[in-house]
Amino acid sequence: MKMTTGSSSGDDEIAALGDQVWGMLVPARAGYLADVSPHYDEVLHEVAHRTEHAGSLGKSDVSALVVWKRLSAQTRWVTALMALPDAHVRAVTERAVIAVRDTTLSRSEAAREGRRIIAELPGMRTGDALASAVLTAAAPARMAVYDRRVQHAIGSLGLTLTPAPGRYGRYLQLLDDLLHHGSAHPDGWSARDIDTALYWMGARPQPSAPA
Incomplete structure (x- = not known):
């Protein structure tokens, strides 16, 4: 079925x-x-801990999640992401963090909104592997x-x-x-x-x- x-x-x-x-x-x-x-998830936990205090993820946090997910860094989107100011990456991820932590939204609604926002960044426009890792670090008790x-x-x-x-x-x-x-x-x-x-x-x- x-x-x-x-x-x-x-x-x-x-x-x-x-x-x-x-x-x-x-x-x-x-x-x-x-x-x-x-110990494998220590990287995810550390990024989540930093995100809890900073309210956003920077390029170093995203890079750590790329390694944690064992994704290839030899791609065009990595070059495009690294070329952005860290302040820009944090501005986008801050909005995504707020969205996935918004308890006035259902889990799926929060996920949908966070995913829509994070798609503004290179590497997260198509496919959900890295984007989902970022959103999970932003709200580990809600996302997956x-x-x-x-x-x-x-x-x-x-x-x-x-x-x-x-x-x-x-x-x-x-x-x-x-x-x-x-x-x-x-x-x-x-x-x-x-x-x-x-x-x-x-x-x-x-x-x-x-x-």
Whole structure:
């Protein structure tokens, strides 16, 4: 069964498949915690800590996240980003930080607005990997990281997340729906916990969820 997220019908379908989806997420999260060094996310945590106090991310923060995400720095957008004044980068990221931390907006609405703002910077206009890392550093308790492994895992769970504009907002809606229907599963899970479980699933081929 394929389902499209970001709608009431998608939420209903997640409710119907919730147990089997969580049945795959829980062991995947355990595998991630068992095999990934507890020090790996120190860079993300340090950038998030600086962002908490500064209210913005500068070029050095974005560069650290490029390394953390293991993205290539030998691209045109890196040259374009480095050519910008740090004050300009901080002005854009400050607006994005405010957006994703705005609790008057739902998680998905905040994600959509933050993603729209951050697209003003080179490297974040297309694709959501780096942009999602920046937004997660800006609001680690609300946002989550997206990449191709996560996309692969979403498909293996029987969910649909299309590449159409607004994907990051729909992705956060998907995670919100999963959290909403996860009451019978371990307490204290965040959107970030789900994204690490999805990452682990996507990095290691899994059997597809039953139709």
